[in-house]
């Protein structure tokens with residue numbers, strides 16, 4: 001894949017395209033027909049699309065008919081959250097402040113859930129809220145992500161789903177950062193709605209999907225030709241779907257290997273902590289194996305990102321989805337992290353093409369940047385760290 005020599009540590013922003021995805025996309029490009037056309041080429045396109053749907057749906061334990069392709073995770077979140085409320089206007093949404101902007105922007109009127117200092121939804125708080133539900137006649141709708149894009153914190157989605165269902169509510173799970181990084185199933189907790197995205201698993205950007213449990217309230221918001229069983233009009237992105245499915249397929253095969261990143265990630269964090277007063281966010285809760293979000297007071301995130309970039313290591317500060325913009329992380333703010341600490345937070349995220357040596361090189365680059373700013377007084381060599 002590599003067109004750049006940099007050590008790429010920004011998989012949670014976008015994972016480089018997997019070769020299998022590229023091959024599948026090239027094959028799909030050669031079909032060159034509309035999946036809605038009835039002629040032979042159209043039927044070939046339809047077969048390719050339905051095969052992709054089967055693979056992606058299978059990866060989350062869903063049936064093919066319940067999965068709808070979209071232009072990405074953002075559109076999927078918007079389609080679901082607006083589509084549910086179009087059908088059921090009286091639903092009362094609940095969200096945590098650490099959700100992705102693509103969720104928060106759809107639910108400005110939501111009840112803000114309490115978040116623990118480690119960046120998890122506070123289940124005790126949720127239980128209490130649901131037991132003493134203050135919105136008589138309004139069904140609760142919880143939108144809870146599976147794994148956080150910045151900290152990697154894995155949410156107790158199944159437990160939250162059980163609480164919500166006991167209260168006769170509905171749950172949507174933004175699983176964009178979960179698929180391909182951990183096992184995911186809509187059957188765990190009988191999730192009602194789920195969001196997925198292609199470019200986080202090594203598929204292309206511009207393709208995503210949403211799952212709607214059969215019978216769950218939903219009304220399409222993108223209307224037109226009635227494609228995707230009427231749930232999302234517009235000619236499907238066949239090439240994107242083929243690449244998405246191929247990436248999902250290979251990432252499932254790699255799932256066990258992916259978990260090994262946790263050991264290397266933990267070693268890297270330990271190394272940095274021995275020489276500077278580094279805070280690792282969501283360190284004490286279940287976390288994606290590939291993600292490290294850390295900060296040290298007195299060293300701004302932009303300084304670290306630029307210094308590491310110059311040293312040939314690509315990392316990001318805050319949420320890379322808000323690309324380039326240097327803004328306070330709303331994720332860390334929701335966890336109650338002080339501004340001085342949060343403005344120094346960077347995220348390293350590894351993935352399918354990461355090498356063992358990438359962890360050391362990332363550590364070297366960070367320590368050099370810190371030392372230059374006078375944060376770190378003596379850098380021990382790796383053997384002693």
Ligand SMILES: Cc1ncc(COP(=O)(O)O)c(C=O)c1O
Nearest residue numbers: 072073074100102149176197321
């Ligand atoms: C948790 C989460 N949800 C949604 C999105 C948006 O997905 P997309 O980039 O496919 O629109 C992202 C992207 O970073 C994400 O991390």
